[in-house]
Structure formats: C-alpha cells, structure tokens
Amino acid sequence: MINLLTILQILFSIIVVSLSTYSIITSDYQLSFLVLFFLGLLILVLGIKEFQRERKVSGWFHIGVFLFSVFVSIEIFFK
Numbered sequence: 001m002i003n004l005l006t007i008l009q010i011l012f013s014i015i016v017v018s019l020s021t022y023s024i025i026t027s028d029y030q031l032s033f034l035v036l037f038f039l040g041l042l043i044l045v046l047g048i049k050e051f052q053r054e055r056k057v058s059g060w061f062h063i064g065v066f067l068f069s070v071f072v073s074i075e076i077f078f079k
Helices: 004-026 032-052 056-077
Strands: none
Touching: 004 032, 032 056
16 A cells, blocks of 8 residues: 655655656746755655664755755745
C-alpha cells in the first residue's frame, strides 16, 4: 500500500514539473517562487523518508535544503 509520504512526493513532483514546464513554454518566470516552494516541500518529504530509513545525516541535509529553499522562495515573493 502506498503511504501518505509517497503520495505527497508524487503530488509535489507533478506540481514542480507542471509549473516548470509552464514557465519554460511561456517564458513567464513570475511563478518561480512557487516552483521553489513546492520543490522545497518535495525535499522535506524526502528528508522525512530518510529519517524513517534511519539515515539521519541525509535527513538533516534534506531539512536544511528545505529551509533554505523556503526562505529563498519567500524572499522572491516579497521582492
């Protein structure tokens, strides 16, 4: 059975690919903060999955990248 984290991983991946494809096709990069935000959420899900697999260092690395990407996406949004 597919668990919630796998569903979220697939959902966030689809959102990131869709928004990125839209931005490339239309040359409209105003949604880049959303791409970065959902990419951060995807990395957070991957980090939680790493913690569940007892890979603490990789999990903390993913959490750090998540925090940085959310910070940058908020900075882009309010710029």
